[in-house]
Amino acid sequence: xxxxxxxxxxxxxxxxxxxxxxxxxxxxxxxxxxxxxxxxxxxxxxxxxxxxxxxxxxxxxxxxxxxxxxxxxxxxxxxxxxxxxxxxxxxxxxxxxxxxxxxxxxxxxxxxxxxxxxxxxxxxxxxxxxxxxxxxxxxxxxxxxxxxxxxxxxxxxxxxxxxxxxxxxxxxxxxxxxxxxxxxxxxxxxxxxxxxxxxxxxxxxxxxxxxxxxxxxxxxxxxxxxxxxxxxxxxxxxxxxxxxxxxxxxxxx
Amino acid sequence: xxxxxxxxxxxxxxxxxxxxxxxxxxxxxxxxxxxxxxxxxxxxxxxxxxxxxxxxxxxxxxxxxxxxxxxxxxxxxxxxxxxxxxxxxxxxxxxxxxxxxxxxxxxxxxxxxxxxxxxxxxxxxxxxxxxxxxxxxxxxxxxxxxxxxxxxxxxxxxxxxxxxxxxxxxxxxxxxxxxxxxxxxxxxxxxxxxxxxxxxxxxxxxxxxxxxxxxxxxxxxxxxxxxxxxxxxxxxxxxxxxxxxxxxxxxxx
Numbered sequence: 117x118x119x120x121x122x123x124x125x126x127x128x129x130x131x132x133x134x135x136x137x138x139x140x141x142x143x144x145x146x147x148x149x150x151x152x153x154x155x156x157x158x159x160x161x162x163x164x165x166x167x168x169x170x171x172x173x174x175x176x177x178x179x180x181x182x183x184x185x186x187x188x189x190x191x192x193x194x195x196x197x198x199x200x201x202x203x204x205x206x207x208x209x210x211x212x213x214x215x216x217x218x219x220x221x222x223x224x225x226x227x228x229x230x231x232x233x234x235x236x237x238x239x240x241x242x243x244x245x246x247x248x249x250x251x252x253x254x255x256x257x258x259x260x261x262x263x264x265x266x267x268x269x270x271x272x273x274x275x276x277x278x279x280x281x282x283x284x285x286x287x288x289x290x291x292x293x294x295x296x297x298x299x300x301x302x303x304x305x306x307x308x309x310x311x312x313x314x315x316x317x318x319x320x321x322x323x324x325x326x327x328x329x330x331x332x333x334x335x336x337x338x339x340x341x342x343x344x345x346x347x348x349x350x351x352x353x354x355x356x357x358x359x360x361x362x363x364x365x366x367x368x369x
Numbered sequence: 370x371x372x373x374x375x376x377x378x379x380x381x382x383x384x385x386x387x388x389x390x391x392x393x394x395x396x397x398x399x400x401x402x403x404x405x406x407x408x409x410x411x412x413x414x415x416x417x418x419x420x421x422x423x424x425x426x427x428x429x430x431x432x433x434x435x436x437x438x439x440x441x442x443x444x445x446x447x448x449x450x451x452x453x454x455x456x457x458x459x460x461x462x463x464x465x466x467x468x469x470x471x472x473x474x475x476x477x478x479x480x481x482x483x484x485x486x487x488x489x490x491x492x493x494x495x496x497x498x499x500x501x502x503x504x505x506x507x508x509x510x511x512x513x514x515x516x517x518x519x520x521x522x523x524x525x526x527x528x529x530x531x532x533x534x535x536x537x538x539x540x541x542x543x544x545x546x547x548x549x550x551x552x553x554x555x556x557x558x559x560x561x562x563x564x565x566x567x568x569x570x571x572x573x574x575x576x577x578x579x580x581x582x583x584x585x586x587x588x589x590x591x592x593x594x595x596x597x598x599x600x601x602x603x604x605x606x607x608x609x610x611x612x613x614x615x616x617x618x619x620x621x622x
Contacts, residue, residue, distance in 0.1 A: 123620060130618045138611075198469070205465065209458055213492075216453065218499055227498035234491040237527050238484055239466075245480035246471055259615065274490050274531035282617040358391075362512065364535040365383045367376060 120298045123291070124159070127283050131163035134281055141253025144244045145260070146236050146276075147171035147197060148313055149185030152260040152284060154305045155296045159283055160258060161193040162299065169195040170255070172243055176202040176232045182313055188302050198243070202235050209235075229315055233275025241278075256280035264289045264330040268349060269356020270323060277359070288331035325349055373551045376544070377412070380536050384416035387534060394506025397497045398513070399489050399529075400424035400450060401566055402438030405513040405537060407558045408549045412536055413511060414446040415552065422448040423508070425496055429455040429485045435566055441555050451496070455488050462488075482568055486528025494531075509533035517542045517583040521602060522609020523576060530612070541584035578602055 134140070143160045147153050153171075160169045173186045190197035210228055237257075244255040259279025261271055263286055271277045284292055289310075296306050310327070311318045320326050325348050332339040333349045341349075387393070396413045400406050406424075413422045426439045443450035463481055490510075497508040512532030514524055516539055524530045537545055542563075549559050563572045563580070573579050578601050585592040586602045594602075 126621065127618050134616050200465070200469065205458065205462055208461065209491075212453070212458065213495055213499075216451070216499075218503055224495075224498060224502065227495050230494060230498075231491055234487065234494075234527075238462075238487040238491075241483060241487075241527065242466055242477075242480050245477060245483075246466075246469075249477060250471055274487075274494065274527055278527035278531075279615055280611065282615050285617050286619045358533065362532060362535050363387050364538050365380050366539045368379065 120294045123287075124295050124298055127159050127295075128163045131160060131281070131283065135164065139254070140256055141251060142168040142170065142247060142255040143258050144170050144172060144240050144247060144255050145258055146240050147173050147186040147189060148260075149173075149182035149189070149305070150308065150310055150313070151296055151301065151305055152262055152292060152310070154185075154189045154301045155292050155299070156258050156260045156283060157189060157195060158193050158296070158299045158301055161195055166194040169193070170243065170247060171195055171197040172240060173197055173199045174202050174236050174239055175199070176206045176235070178313055185302075185305050185308065189305060192300065192302055200239050200243075202232065202239065205235060206231060225315070229312070230272045230275060233272040237275050237278045258283065259285070261285060262289055262292050263287055263334060264327045265319075267330055267334055268323060268325075268352040269359050270319065270352075271359070273359050288334060289327035290331060323352065325352075373547045376540075377548050377551055380412050380548075381416045384413060384534070384536065388417065392507070393509055394504060395421040395423065395500060395508040396511050397423050397425060397493050397500060397508050398511055399493050400426050400439040400442060401513075402426075402435035402442070402558070403561065403563055403566070404549055404554065404558055405515055405545060405563070407438075407442045407554045408545050408552070409511050409513045409536060410442060410448060411446050411549070411552045411554055414448055419447040422446070423496065423500060424448055424450040425493060426450055426452045427455050427489045427492055428452070429459045429488070431566055438555075438558050438561065442558060445553065445555055453492050453496075455485065455492065458488060459484060478568070482565070483525045483528060486525040490528050490531045511536065512538070514538060515542055515545050516540055516587060517580045518572075520583055520587055521576060521578075521605035522612050523572065523605075524612070526612050541587060542580035543584060576605065578605075 145153060145157050147157060157169060157171055171190050173183060209231055240257045244257050247255040257279050259282040262284040265271055266285055293306060309318045315322060325345055329341045329345050330349055332341050333346060339346060398406060398410050400410060410422060410424055424443050426436060462484055493510045497510050500508040510532050512535040515537040518524055519538055546559060568575060578598055582594045582598050583602055585594050592599060
């Protein structure tokens with residue numbers, strides 16, 4: 117992307133316009149310690165002022181390193197970082213489900229993982245309601261998904277795909293990195309291999325393909341990737357389209 | 370609606386086709402004791418067989434009467450009804466949030482209420498994953514929103530609007546009732562005033578308008594409702610459109 121400055125300014129203007137048109141006040145952003153939420157938080161502080169951005173660090177059996185990165189991002193962009201620890205809630209939820217004992221939990225690693233982004237979504241919306249009430253103005257929840265993740269459906273339905281405004285959804289991972297560098301996201305955060313902080317694997321290990329390969333498939337009709345990788349990406353893409361469009365019966369009267 | 374039989378058969382065929390095309394097995398439906406989930410459950414038992422439908426009753430400070438109705442529905446359509454009590458999880462969640470103490474909770478009645486459908490959504494998807502693993506076939510989550518609710522945005526984003534297939538979304542409340550009567554949903558359920566089971570108010574009290582008035586506005590360019598009611602419905606409709614379309618930045622390269 118050769119026009120980083122232009123795109124960055126467009127995003128900032130897009131945020132400001134949306135807030136003005138809809139008479140909104142602030143943003144509540146889940147800060148994971150990864151680059152996507154860092155870039156979103158940076159862009160929103162530039163658009164709205166740091167005082168109108170609140171980050172929420174929501175650990176759930178999380179790594180100290182992720183908290184250190186979340187703190188680094190908040191300090192850098194000078195927004196308030198609140199903590200809401202989901203570990204107990206999550207543990208009690210899973211224990212109650214296991215108590216129902218209808219199936220061996222070895223098969224349910226992904227089902228357990230999906231609870232976490234859903235609790236995070238619910239918590240972000242709660243904070244948005246609390247801050248709206250406290251500060252007499254509407255806070256909304258920006259999404260942090262990028263175009264590569266969305267293309268292969270790498271998100272939890274009813275979890276991290278639930279948001280009120282999206283600014284990275286049309287940007288591939290390399291473009292997000294370019295903007296991150298341009299607005300000064302700390303190097304340590306930019307260069308961290310993206311992971312969900314949930315499964316112990318990096319995103320690319322989980323997906324079985326690289327984000328650069330997904331970007332290549334998105335950007336080119338004749339992508340420079342192996343046939344096997346191309347097939348894998350197409351399969352992920354088609355297999356997850358249902359997450360975007362709910363099958364709906366319509367009357368044929 | 371004069372063609373109840375036709376629409377009912379079309380919905381049943383729509384469900385069967387979707388399941389066949391996507392190689393799916395079963396449905397996990399949140400049973401509230403109200404008519405919408407009852408009609409959805411009835412239609413899915415007719416399409417897939419009762420043995421492939423599992424209802425989940427998820428009380429959260431709920432009324433005994435609602436459980437009695439949920440049981441009545443499950444017995445009538447002969448599907449399994451499981452219970453997952455969300456009361457403790459919800460209470461612990463709210464207590465933890467109150468512990469953060471950033472705002473007086475009197476303003477947060479709706480924020481508290483919104484937690485419940487979000488926990489229910491998360492629970493339904495967990496059961497779908499468990500049952501898929503147990504029964505070696507994919508279970509999905511049907512939605513229960515009707516056209517009137519969707520028109521005025523009467524649902525919790527990230528809660529009861531998250532589903533995999535919708536069969537009532539193009540039907541007004543009176544049409545849902547007609548289908549319910551036609552497929553034999555118990556009278557007691559059909560005639561219960563719809564409420565969220567959460568706020569202690571009926572839907573119509575919360576909305577300030579009647580479902581029949583919403584249907585009139587949906588169906589007619591010149592609806593037979595007072596000017597005041599028409600304005601109120603239009604305001605709800607426009608004010609909640611953001612729940613359907615997330616504002617998204619797109620590159621203008």
